[in-house]
Amino acid sequence: MPDASAEITVADVQHLAGLARIALEPGEIEHLAGELNQIVDSVRKVQEVATPDVPATSHPLPLVNVLRADEVGAVLTQQQVLSGAPDAFDGRFRVPAILGEEQ
Amino acid sequence: MSDLIHWTAAELAGHLAAGDVSSVEATRAHLDRIAEVEPDVHAFLHVAGEAAMARAAEIDRLRAAGEAPSPLAGVPVAIKDVLCTADMPSTAASKILEGWIPPYDATPVARLRAAGLIPLGKTNMDEFAMGSSTEYSAYGPTRNPWDLTRIPGGSGGGSAAAVAAFEAPVALGSDTGGSIRQPASVTGSVGVKPTYGGVSRYGAIALASSLDQVGPVSRTVLDAGLIHDVIGGYDPNDATSLKDEWPSMAEAARRGAAQGSLDGVRVGVVKQLNGEGFQEGVRARFAESLERMAAAGAEIVEVEAPHFEYAISAYYLILPAEASSNLAKYDSVRFGLRVDPGRSTTEQVMSVSRERGFGPEVKRRIILGTYALSAGYYDAYYGSAQQVRTLVQRDFTAAFEQADVLVSPSTPTTAFRFGEKVDDPLAMYLNDVTTIPANLAGVPGMSLPIGLAPEDGLPVGLQIMAPAREDARLYRVGATLEALQDAEWGAPLLSRAPELGRPVPVPGFGTEPDGGTR
Numbered sequence: 001m002p003d004a005s006a007e008i009t010v011a012d013v014q015h016l017a018g019l020a021r022i023a024l025e026p027g028e029i030e031h032l033a034g035e036l037n038q039i040v041d042s043v044r045k046v047q048e049v050a051t052p053d054v055p056a057t058s059h060p061l062p063l064v065n066v067l068r069a070d071e072v073g074a075v076l077t078q079q080q081v082l083s084g085a086p087d088a089f090d091g092r093f094r095v096p097a098i099l100g101e102e103q
Numbered sequence: 104m105s106d107l108i109h110w111t112a113a114e115l116a117g118h119l120a121a122g123d124v125s126s127v128e129a130t131r132a133h134l135d136r137i138a139e140v141e142p143d144v145h146a147f148l149h150v151a152g153e154a155a156m157a158r159a160a161e162i163d164r165l166r167a168a169g170e171a172p173s174p175l176a177g178v179p180v181a182i183k184d185v186l187c188t189a190d191m192p193s194t195a196a197s198k199i200l201e202g203w204i205p206p207y208d209a210t211p212v213a214r215l216r217a218a219g220l221i222p223l224g225k226t227n228m229d230e231f232a233m234g235s236s237t238e239y240s241a242y243g244p245t246r247n248p249w250d251l252t253r254i255p256g257g258s259g260g261g262s263a264a265a266v267a268a269f270e271a272p273v274a275l276g277s278d279t280g281g282s283i284r285q286p287a288s289v290t291g292s293v294g295v296k297p298t299y300g301g302v303s304r305y306g307a308i309a310l311a312s313s314l315d316q317v318g319p320v321s322r323t324v325l326d327a328g329l330i331h332d333v334i335g336g337y338d339p340n341d342a343t344s345l346k347d348e349w350p351s352m353a354e355a356a357r358r359g360a361a362q363g364s365l366d367g368v369r370v371g372v373v374k375q376l377n378g379e380g381f382q383e384g385v386r387a388r389f390a391e392s393l394e395r396m397a398a399a400g401a402e403i404v405e406v407e408a409p410h411f412e413y414a415i416s417a418y419y420l421i422l423p424a425e426a427s428s429n430l431a432k433y434d435s436v437r438f439g440l441r442v443d444p445g446r447s448t449t450e451q452v453m454s455v456s457r458e459r460g461f462g463p464e465v466k467r468r469i470i471l472g473t474y475a476l477s478a479g480y481y482d483a484y485y486g487s488a489q490q491v492r493t494l495v496q497r498d499f500t501a502a503f504e505q506a507d508v509l510v511s512p513s514t515p516t517t518a519f520r521f522g523e524k525v526d527d528p529l530a531m532y533l534n535d536v537t538t539i540p541a542n543l544a545g546v547p548g549m550s551l552p553i554g555l556a557p558e559d560g561l562p563v564g565l566q567i568m569a570p571a572r573e574d575a576r577l578y579r580v581g582a583t584l585e586a587l588q589d590a591e592w593g594a595p596l597l598s599r600a601p602e603l604g605r606p607v608p609v610p611g612f613g614t615e616p617d618g619g620t621r
Contacts, residue, residue, distance in 0.1 A: 008474065012474075013470060016470050016473045016474055016477070017470060019473050019477070020427060020431075020457075020469050020470060020473045021431075021434075021450065021453050021454045021457055022454060022457045022458050022461065022466055022469065022470070023451075023454035023455050023457070023458040024458060024466070025458070028463075028466070032466070032467060032470055035467060035528055036467075036470065036471060036474065038528075038529060039419065039471060039528060039529060039532075040471075040474070040484075042416065042419075042529055043416040043417075043419050043420050043484070043488075044416075044484075045413060045416040046413055046416045046417050046420065046484070046487040046488050046490075046491045047483060047487050048413070049410060049413055049490075049491060049494060050486070050487035050488075050490035050491060051490075054490040054493050054494060055490070055493055056486060056489035056490050056492070056493065057489055057490075057492040057493040057496060058313060058489060059299075059313050059343065059545075060299040060313065060314075060492075060496070060542075060543065060544055060545020060546075060571070061298075061299055061300055061343075061345070061545050061571055063342075063343060066342040068339065076206050076207065080206035080207075081206065081437075083204070083206055084203050084204070084205070084206070084437065084438030084439070085436070085437055085438060086435060086436070086438075086439070086440070086441035087441065093436050093437060095436055095449045095452075096443060096447055096448060096449045096451075096452050097447075097448050097449065098448065098449055099448065100448045100451075
């Protein structure tokens with residue numbers, strides 16, 4: 001298990017940027033590493049009171065799963081759905097190549 | 104008709120009903136005001152112009168035929184750019200959504216339209232509602248109508264500045280950690296974050312889904328209640344929407360204003376948010392407000408909320424975690440920006456588009472959220488933060504056993520100057536220390552103006568919080584306090600704001616309003 005008190009390195013930020021699909025510039029990565037360490041040092045405070053006897057809360061008001069009847073409701077048309085697409089063709093979203101040359 | 108823009112939504116609705124003013128006149132007056140002051144204020148990212156005039160004419164025709172869709176029909180309204188509008192660009196102030204026109208209206212917008220209100224345009228905000236100053240807008244900041252060198256709060260600085268500058272009588276905002284209440288506080292206006300689930304989030308561009316809530320922005324408590332009544336209530340398109348039958352918030356406000364007394368109301372001062380370490384003038388006005396409430400019959404009690412000091416840390420783990428997931432949808436495929444460097448895979452295009460389309464604060468929070476959710480750190484950060492959420496809720500439950508409403512200053516300081524905190528994320532995050540607990544627990548909160556800080560002449564806000572589902576209490580207590588203040592001051596606080604729309608002096612010695620001493 002990774003050490004939650006370890007410093008966030010430039011390599012860590014590079015890895016996180018990859019996971020988040022943001023092609024950060026080298027200068028941004030370095031800058032972010034510094035800022036993230038500062039922020040994480042501060043928010044680590046939550047661990048002081050999060051003892052095992054405290055249950056977690058995901059939503060402010062207790063909710064149960066909401067299911068609706070399996071019927072077609074008011075839905076967008078294909079044209080509406082494609083209206084904001086950067087590129088569309090023949091009623092579909094068009095994307096660049098899925099696989100690179102090395103794949 | 105220059106008075107027209109100074110009327111509240113309630114007053115304007117009265118005049119529209121009486122027939123001594125038309126919606127076309129009202130809409131034109133506000134569009135003229137927008138043209139006059141926008142070069143200074145920059146509250147709007149898009150102005151509806153002719154579309155607003157056409158809708159106003161249609162409402163006038165309906166009213167003449169006796170078919171006005173609601174008492175507020177014909178009243179103009181400004182809409183935060185985080186809400187989807189089928190006829191106007193909806194960008195959340197991000198370059199990644201520049202020019203995007205959604206195929207549908209957000210539910211709160213659809214309800215305003217159905218009630219006959221006239222959308223004037225879309226208001227500026229911090230990009231994807233991440234920020235407390237509008238300095239993170241990709242389209243330039245909004246300036247505070249009280250002092251153009253200062254921030255209007257954030258993220259909803261545009262909506263707050265629009266109502267404070269009389270560009271619109273009412274507006275919509277969204278509040279994830281204070282984005283309605285903090286801008287209200289620093290601009291001398293009113294803002295309400297309803298109970299989580301009280302207003303539909305359908306069509307609100309998501310920041311943190313377990314915290315986001317849409318609400319009204321206005322100059323008076325009654326106007327906020329009128330808008331709340333229109334936008335609130337169950338919506339099957341939002342799975343977290345509550346099915347409760349809600350009382351009229353406007354009625355609660357009218358009752359509170361008429362009552363003029365707070366007899367029997369227990370007002371709890373949260374010890375952990377009582378102003379210690381806050382700006383002196385903020386503390387002074389807060390203390391004065393407590394005295395005013397006590398004189399009106401309220402019982403002031405001090406309550407403890409020992410875990411509130413952990414709330415901000417929990418928030419800055421939960422919010423980035425949820426945001427990093429919500430913002431994954433900006434993938435350059437279905438909508439928004441695509442930057443294609445050529446001979447690239449979809450994944451490379453996605454990464455370059457997100458690099459170019461997102462601003463620095465959005466990237467910061469996405470990376471932080473990705474970190475908090477990554478394998479091995481999940482329990483230590485996100486898990487612990489969710490446990491703190493339970494503790495904050497327990498603090499609220501205990502506090503509301505001793506008090507009907509809780510109060511605190513809405514913000515630690517008055518409006519700060521541009522640039523003061525923009526490069527210091529932690530300092531910026533601390534602006535929300537007072538407002539965040541309500542979002543974590545889902546309880547409703549209101550900010551209303553309680554005077555000016557003596558040291559800088561800028562507005563100070565009071566935050567009122569009530570138990571979940573008891574939003575009406577905010578309106579009842581807020582309207583009473585507002586009525587007492589107006590009686591004492593002889594006019595609302597905003598009448599003391601400097602006039603806008605004058606020629607801006609060229610910066611330099613001797614040309615500033617105070618004689619060049621800055």
